[in-house]
Amino acid sequence: MTADNRADHRPASPPLTERQEARRRRILNASAQLAARGGFDAVQMREVAEAAGVALGTLYRYFPSKIHLLVATMQDQLQHMHTTLRKRPPAGADPAERVAETLMRAFRALQREPQLADAMVRALTFADRSVSPEVDTVSRLTTAIILDAMGTEHPTPGQLSAVRVIEHTWHSALITWLSGRASIAQVKIDIETVCRLIDLTAPARTPEPTV
Amino acid sequence: MTADNRADHRPASPPLTERQEARRRRILNASAQLAARGGFDAVQMREVAEAAGVALGTLYRYFPSKIHLLVATMQDQLQHMHTTLRKRPPAGADPAERVAETLMRAFRALQREPQLADAMVRALTFADRSVSPEVDTVSRLTTAIILDAMGTEHPTPGQLSAVRVIEHTWHSALITWLSGRASIAQVKIDIETVCRLIDLTAPARTPEPTV
DNA sequence: CGCTAATCTAGAACAAGTTACAGACTTGAT
DNA sequence: ATCAAGTCTGTAACTTGTTCTAGATTAGCG
Numbered sequence: 001m002t003a004d005n006r007a008d009h010r011p012a013s014p015p016l017t018e019r020q021e022a023r024r025r026r027i028l029n030a031s032a033q034l035a036a037r038g039g040f041d042a043v044q045m046r047e048v049a050e051a052a053g054v055a056l057g058t059l060y061r062y063f064p065s066k067i068h069l070l071v072a073t074m075q076d077q078l079q080h081m082h083t084t085l086r087k088r089p090p091a092g093a094d095p096a097e098r099v100a101e102t103l104m105r106a107f108r109a110l111q112r113e114p115q116l117a118d119a120m121v122r123a124l125t126f127a128d129r130s131v132s133p134e135v136d137t138v139s140r141l142t143t144a145i146i147l148d149a150m151g152t153e154h155p156t157p158g159q160l161s162a163v164r165v166i167e168h169t170w171h172s173a174l175i176t177w178l179s180g181r182a183s184i185a186q187v188k189i190d191i192e193t194v195c196r197l198i199d200l201t202a203p204a205r206t207p208e209p210t211v
Numbered sequence: 212m213t214a215d216n217r218a219d220h221r222p223a224s225p226p227l228t229e230r231q232e233a234r235r236r237r238i239l240n241a242s243a244q245l246a247a248r249g250g251f252d253a254v255q256m257r258e259v260a261e262a263a264g265v266a267l268g269t270l271y272r273y274f275p276s277k278i279h280l281l282v283a284t285m286q287d288q289l290q291h292m293h294t295t296l297r298k299r300p301p302a303g304a305d306p307a308e309r310v311a312e313t314l315m316r317a318f319r320a321l322q323r324e325p326q327l328a329d330a331m332v333r334a335l336t337f338a339d340r341s342v343s344p345e346v347d348t349v350s351r352l353t354t355a356i357i358l359d360a361m362g363t364e365h366p367t368p369g370q371l372s373a374v375r376v377i378e379h380t381w382h383s384a385l386i387t388w389l390s391g392r393a394s395i396a397q398v399k400i401d402i403e404t405v406c407r408l409i410d411l412t413a414p415a416r417t418p419e420p421t422v
Numbered sequence: 423c424g425c426t427a428a429t430c431t432a433g434a435a436c437a438a439g440t441t442a443c444a445g446a447c448t449t450g451a452t
Numbered sequence: 453a454t455c456a457a458g459t460c461t462g463t464a465a466c467t468t469g470t471t472c473t474a475g476a477t478t479a480g481c482g
Contacts, residue, residue, distance in 0.1 A: 017449080020459090040339075045439060055461040057442085066439065125336040125383075128251075128329075129390050136392055161397075161404040165380050168387075168401070172336075172379030180340050181347060186372075190379070193372040196411055197404060228479080231429090256469060266431040268472085277469065423482100430477065440467075447460070452453100 024062055026052040031073045035119035043070060043119055064130075070123030071134045077120065078141045081106055085145060095150040100195040102149035103170055104188060110174070111184075118178045121171060142167050150198060158201040169194040235273055237263040242284045246330035254281060254330055275341075281334030282345045288331065289352045292317055296356060306361040307409040313360035314381060314402050321385070322395075329389045332382060353378050361409060369412040380405040 016024070030051035034043045045066055049059040063069035085105065090098040110117035127135050146163050147155060155163065173190050176182040182190075227235070241262035245254045256277055260270040274280035296316065301309040321328035338346050357374050358366060366374065384401050387393040393401075 019448090023460095041438095044437095055463095056440090057462085058460055060440075061459080064440095122337055122339075125386060126333055127390065128333075132390055132392055135390070139392070157400075158404070161400050164384075164393075164397075165376075165401050165405045168380040168383030168405075169376050172383045173375075175336055176379075179338065179343055179346070181343055181350070182375075186375075189368075189372050190376050193369070193408060193412070194376045194379075194405070197408065200407055200411065201404070230478090234430095252468095255467095266433095267470090268432085269430055271470070272429080275470095425482085426480090428477100428479080431475085433474100434472085436471075437469085438467100439469105440465100442465075443463090445461085447458105449458080450456095452455085 023052070023054055023058070027054060027059060027062055027069070028073055028076050031069055032077070032116060035070070035073065036113050036116040039115040040070070040119040040122045042115075045069075067123050067127050067131055068134060070119055071127055071131055071138060074120040074124060074138055075134070075141065077116075078138060078145075081109060082141060082145050082148075084109075086148065090149055094199065095152070096195040096198040098151070099146055099149045099166065099198060100192050102145065103166075103191050103195075106145075107174070107184075107187065107191075114178060117174065121174050121178065125171060125175065139167065142170070156201070159198070162197040162201045165197060166194050234263070234265055234269070238265060238270060238273055238280070239284055239287050242280050243288070243327060246281070246284065247324050247327040250326040251281070251330040251333045253326070256280075278334050278338050278342055279345060281330055282338055282342055282349060285331040285335060285349055286345070286352065288327075289349060289356075292320060293352060293356050293359075295320075297359070301360055305410065306363070307406040309362070310357055310360045310377065310409060311403050311406040313356065314377075314406075315399060317356075318385070318395075318398065318402075325389060328385065332385050332389065336382060336386065350378065353381070367412070370409070373408040373412045376408060377405050 027048060030048045031043055034047060034051065043066065045059060046056060048069070049056045052059070059069075063072060085102060090101040090105070092098040092101050124135060124138060143163055146166060150159075150163075152159060169190060173182065173187045177184065177187050238259060241259045242254055245258060245262065254277065256270060257267060259280070260267045263270070270280075274283060296313060301312040301316070303309040303312050335346060335349060354374055357377060361370075361374075363370060380401060384393065384398045388395065388398050
């Protein structure tokens, strides 16, 4: 889980030439930029194609649907966030605190581009089976971030369940905030509430024995 | 919270004649039926209108968008479920067990019509601000069901937060199951995991003192 | 009954995601 | 350098959600 740049981008089906990598990057940037103002609706395939300097058909060759595109955009952003978070790890004493702190930090980052967050999260939860592999990648990235914050190398099944529940809460709380049905304070409380599950699922094991 | 048929349907803006009520019902039934096979994509506005014997424009007068329609369909189904669940309350000893049992029962009900569930839940999480009031109604219904199962009349803020987290987990777990990224067993475990929060948020108060 | 406003119908029109296709351009191997 | 295969471009067409409009129906009221 440390420096694994395998599942990062394409699973390496065809190894993409340099120009292709550049196209892909232009597309993702255009997507993020359009999403940043205007949200989900503003990411229009024709506009993305034009902004990326690419034909519509090409855009669809790289990303077979708008949802695929936005989920890939999310992957991209999460990657950034993961490396950023690693530079300044959370300072809390116990795992629950650290996870809550990490998630709230991520949350504040998303607050700065609420429209982008909206587009990405809506795409993520709207994705159907055809996008499962990509959504799964996002999920694994999120799991990695949370486990990093916990400082847990070899999670028990119980801990994995807790992490999944935290992810569920994280996505869903984000959506309720983005659609104006919950305040930031409420999100914070709910994140802290769910993080208490961490203490619950590993109470007898890792009380920082200062090895 | 007992027999409140106020926020059930329309907030009573114009009181709807009998024929209008019938139209509305036909539309909701058509929606549920089309959703039941085919899921979200199969609920096409033209088809709903035709199946309900109503002009397209009329459909849009009753439900201003496909999302509104499906969220209303969900309200409808939840209402059924709530009354059904009330007939046979969960039998568990402590609140956490009862809530988990209730949710798994609801889950099994949805399993019987996975496509319908898919359409409704996707609509729910995809809904933007313009659907907030309706989504909020669904949320309140769900909260009512959970509080019912807990047997809690006057929840503390901490308990409300736990209930919200449970709802988040419920929706999100449902989605991951519907899109084939999680097994039923995993959903069950996660539901049980999150329900432990209930014990956590009201440990000093209601240990069944057999009043 | 006869009037008026609201509602409903049928159908066209528009918007954005998606697909299809003919022709130009790249790439990689010979 | 040349050829074949694969890729990209530009553009049109198709699908489905949504809007609009003109004329028929209905509801409520005197």
